[in-house]
Amino acid sequence: MSPGALVAVILLAPLAAVAGCQLVRSPRFAEYLNLVAAVLVFAAVLWLLPVALRGPYILLRGYIIVDGLGAWVLLSSSAVYLLASMYAVGYMRARNEPQRLHRFYALLAGFALTILLGPLMNNIGVYWIAIEFTTLVSTFLVGFEKTREGVEAAWKYIVIVSAGISLALLGIVFYYWNASLHLGPTFNLTWETLRTVAPQLNPTMALAAFLLVFIGFGTKVGLAPMHTWLPDAHSEGPAPVSAMLSGALLNTAMIGIVRFIQVTDAVRLGMLPRTVVVAIGALSLAIAALFITRQTDVKRLMAYSSVEHMGVMTLGFGFGGPLGVAGALYHMLNHSLNKSLMFFGSGDAMHAFHTKRISRIHHVLIAMPVAGALWLAGAVAITGAPPFGLFLSELTIMRAGFAGPNAWAVYVMLVLLVVIFVGFLNHFRAMYFGASAQAAAATTRWSPTRSERIWCVLPMWLALVPILVMGLWWPSAFSHYFDVIAAQLGRGLG
Amino acid sequence: MFAAHLPPLVESLFSLLAIVSLLLAFVMLGSRWLNAYLGAFALQSWLIAVLSAAVAYYGGYPELYGIAVLTALFRGLVLPYLLLRITRRLNVDRELHERLSPSASLVVGGLLVVFAFVVANHLSTALGLGGTVAVLALTAMLSLKLIGFLMLVVRREVVSQILALLVIENGIFLGSQILVPGMPLLIELVILFDLLTVVACFGVLVRYLIVHAGTTSSRELTRLVG
Numbered sequence: 001m002s003p004g005a006l007v008a009v010i011l012l013a014p015l016a017a018v019a020g021c022q023l024v025r026s027p028r029f030a031e032y033l034n035l036v037a038a039v040l041v042f043a044a045v046l047w048l049l050p051v052a053l054r055g056p057y058i059l060l061r062g063y064i065i066v067d068g069l070g071a072w073v074l075l076s077s078s079a080v081y082l083l084a085s086m087y088a089v090g091y092m093r094a095r096n097e098p099q100r101l102h103r104f105y106a107l108l109a110g111f112a113l114t115i116l117l118g119p120l121m122n123n124i125g126v127y128w129i130a131i132e133f134t135t136l137v138s139t140f141l142v143g144f145e146k147t148r149e150g151v152e153a154a155w156k157y158i159v160i161v162s163a164g165i166s167l168a169l170l171g172i173v174f175y176y177w178n179a180s181l182h183l184g185p186t187f188n189l190t191w192e193t194l195r196t197v198a199p200q201l202n203p204t205m206a207l208a209a210f211l212l213v214f215i216g217f218g219t220k221v222g223l224a225p226m227h228t229w230l231p232d233a234h235s236e237g238p239a240p241v242s243a244m245l246s247g248a249l250l251n252t253a254m255i256g257i258v259r260f261i262q263v264t265d266a267v268r269l270g271m272l273p274r275t276v277v278v279a280i281g282a283l284s285l286a287i288a289a290l291f292i293t294r295q296t297d298v299k300r301l302m303a304y305s306s307v308e309h310m311g312v313m314t315l316g317f318g319f320g321g322p323l324g325v326a327g328a329l330y331h332m333l334n335h336s337l338n339k340s341l342m343f344f345g346s347g348d349a350m351h352a353f354h355t356k357r358i359s360r361i362h363h364v365l366i367a368m369p370v371a372g373a374l375w376l377a378g379a380v381a382i383t384g385a386p387p388f389g390l391f392l393s394e395l396t397i398m399r400a401g402f403a404g405p406n407a408w409a410v411y412v413m414l415v416l417l418v419v420i421f422v423g424f425l426n427h428f429r430a431m432y433f434g435a436s437a438q439a440a441a442a443t444t445r446w447s448p449t450r451s452e453r454i455w456c457v458l459p460m461w462l463a464l465v466p467i468l469v470m471g472l473w474w475p476s477a478f479s480h481y482f483d484v485i486a487a488q489l490g491r492g493l494g
Numbered sequence: 495m496f497a498a499h500l501p502p503l504v505e506s507l508f509s510l511l512a513i514v515s516l517l518l519a520f521v522m523l524g525s526r527w528l529n530a531y532l533g534a535f536a537l538q539s540w541l542i543a544v545l546s547a548a549v550a551y552y553g554g555y556p557e558l559y560g561i562a563v564l565t566a567l568f569r570g571l572v573l574p575y576l577l578l579r580i581t582r583r584l585n586v587d588r589e590l591h592e593r594l595s596p597s598a599s600l601v602v603g604g605l606l607v608v609f610a611f612v613v614a615n616h617l618s619t620a621l622g623l624g625g626t627v628a629v630l631a632l633t634a635m636l637s638l639k640l641i642g643f644l645m646l647v648v649r650r651e652v653v654s655q656i657l658a659l660l661v662i663e664n665g666i667f668l669g670s671q672i673l674v675p676g677m678p679l680l681i682e683l684v685i686l687f688d689l690l691t692v693v694a695c696f697g698v699l700v701r702y703l704i705v706h707a708g709t710t711s712s713r714e715l716t717r718l719v720g
Contacts, residue, residue, distance in 0.1 A: 123681075125678075125681040125684075125685075126684070129688055133688075136691055136692065136695050143702055147706065148708075149718060150706075151699070151702045151706045152707060155652070155703060155715065158696070159646070159659070162692065163658075163659060166639070166662045166663065167639075169685075170666055173666060173669065177673045177674050178621065180676060185496065185675065185676025186677075186678065187676075203620075205617055208613075208617060231718075232718045235718070236718070296720070300720070
């Protein structure tokens with residue numbers, strides 16, 4: 001199939017799901033329709049991967065771009081969408097609110113649509129709008145449970161992110177203004193146009209514009225110190241939504257930063273922009289380490305772990321070069337799968353223990369043997385321990401860092417990763433093996449219905465197996481893929 | 495660029511519009527009454543519409559007439575109307591517990607404008623556009639941005655926070671009319687539409703806040719920490 005047809009499937013399937021869920025207000029129909037859309041999207045993305053590598057293809061009069069980087073982000077995001085759609089079936093059924101379910105699935109499919117739009121946008125202004133729309137749709141998913149905390153989180157989310165992203169708009173206007181001095185008053189500001197005109201841009205202006213877009217989209221990525229919305233939003237939404245926010249949404253915003261780094265390389269500002277990127281990445285790790293060690297809420301623990309991993313990815317892209325890009329992209333896919341697993345596990349734990357407080361969760365393996373074991377394996381994986389994928393990607397990113405001038409950040413990263421490893425797993429120790437024997441006797445076993453057992457546990461297997469495989473074996477096809485993307489991104493320097 | 499070669503009279507007209515828009519932001523800073531914010535915002539939007547029309551006329555960008563009409567309609571009428579409906583639903587009509595008194599925020603706002611001018615002057619000089627109306631446009635753009643952020647920080651009522659975000663948007667729009675009047679029409683239209691959607695979403699969220707949180711002041715939204 002042509003890239004155009006595949007892109008049409010990727011965008012129209014969730015759109016059709018939104019319309020279908022709203023028209024036929026049946027909870028069962030909505031679940032399966034959304035699931036079918038997710039499967040279609042994932043299949044189309046898999047098909048698109050090799051096609052995109054031969055690109056970049058520019059479609060729809062220059063508004064859509066299909067390139068390797070975009071397809072990779074789509075892969076990470078659509079995998080999470082598929083897993084979250086499966087998990088949502090079991091999770092939302094257990095909540096027993098069938099009359100609102102069709103709205104939930106309409107919103108979920110709409111959220112997926114906006115997430116999938118971002119990496120495909122070629123016009124920078126339209127990309128900004130796609131990111132803005134992800135906020136608007138997901139706000140209602142965050143506040144879906146309509147608890148006091150949920151509404152508070154939704155409000156903080158929309159205000160902080162809208163304010164942050166307006167900085168990115170200002171940066172884009174700066175880019176447009178500066179480029180218009182060379183290209184004439186009216187032109188389409190695409191990534192390619194901006195990269196081509198970049199050597200002629202004024203360095204002062206280009207630096208100011210880059211810092212604005214970096215802070216702006218960095219807010220959406222959840223980089224410290226703009227991360228404050230993230231723990232609230234991720235902890236208050238339903239578990240499948242948390243997985244989508246963390247595993248899919250953050251990547252869509254990250255791709256913007258990567259593309260702007262490429263543009264900034266072409267302006268030739270020296271190391272300053274990349275050092276800023278690396279420093280913010282390291283700061284995110286530091287903030288995450290502090291909040292992870294002292295966390296009391298299991299979902300906020302996962303949320304701060306997202307801040308950490310976004311920091312690691314930012315470090316990878318900031319170090320740059322073939323190794324840095326490869327490490328960061330590998331990290332992106334592994335983190336998306338792994339974090340979905342972690343949020344699914346915490347969703348199961350909430351069903352079993354009816355609380356998010358770490359201190360009230362104990363003897364997880366007694367309460368839920370299979371899901372608990374998967375969750376524990378995921379916890380080991382997410383802290384970057386072997387034999388899982390994140391270990392390989394973090395190692396690759398460190399190697400990239402040692403090769404560059406920002407090697408100090410590798411030492412910072414190393415220390416903080418150890419702190420996070422200890423802090424994160426200590427919470428799991430407490431939840432699995434901490435409490436007394438009486439508490440163990442009092443622990444009742446979670447007795448899910450058959451459908452819950454399938455829908456809530458199967459996606460965890462589907463997430464864990466790939467990260468284990470990718471930890472043991474780095475496919476050479478991936479290496480080739482990353483080389484092509486790194487070469488495309490490196491054109492800014494060439 | 496077109497702002498670099500303007501007759502003095504046109505330049506003064508642009509400057510006047512930009513400066514009065516900036517002053518209206520100070521009206522918001524200096525008042526506690528939500529209705530005063532709304533009025534100032536509506537008036538600011540109308541001035542920006544006039545600015546769009548003026549740029550269309552003097553710069554030869556006919557499509558900006560359409561933008562001017564839409565700006566007046568959406569930013570000047572529909573948005574204030576939507577916000578008015580939101581305020582009517584609340585049982586507050588003024589800021590009660592702002593973090594910084596209006597007079598103190600006026601002073602801080604003044605300092606922010608000075609900072610914005612220094613940055614704008616630096617950037618325009620770097621582009622070889624020092625001493626033109628571009629400096630003023632950039633100053634207004636950055637000042638409105640900073641004042642919007644200041645309002646977000648020191649004001650607690652939800653309506654004030656929505657208006658702060660809209661002031662930021664207005665600032666970007668005002669600046670881009672003068673600096674990049676040739677920006678593709680589609681982008682401007684979508685941003686206008688986007689703004690409407692944002693305010694509609696805020697409206698729904700405010701209703702949730704009233705029903706489920708029982709408050710519309712960020713002072714009491716303190717459950718989620720750590």
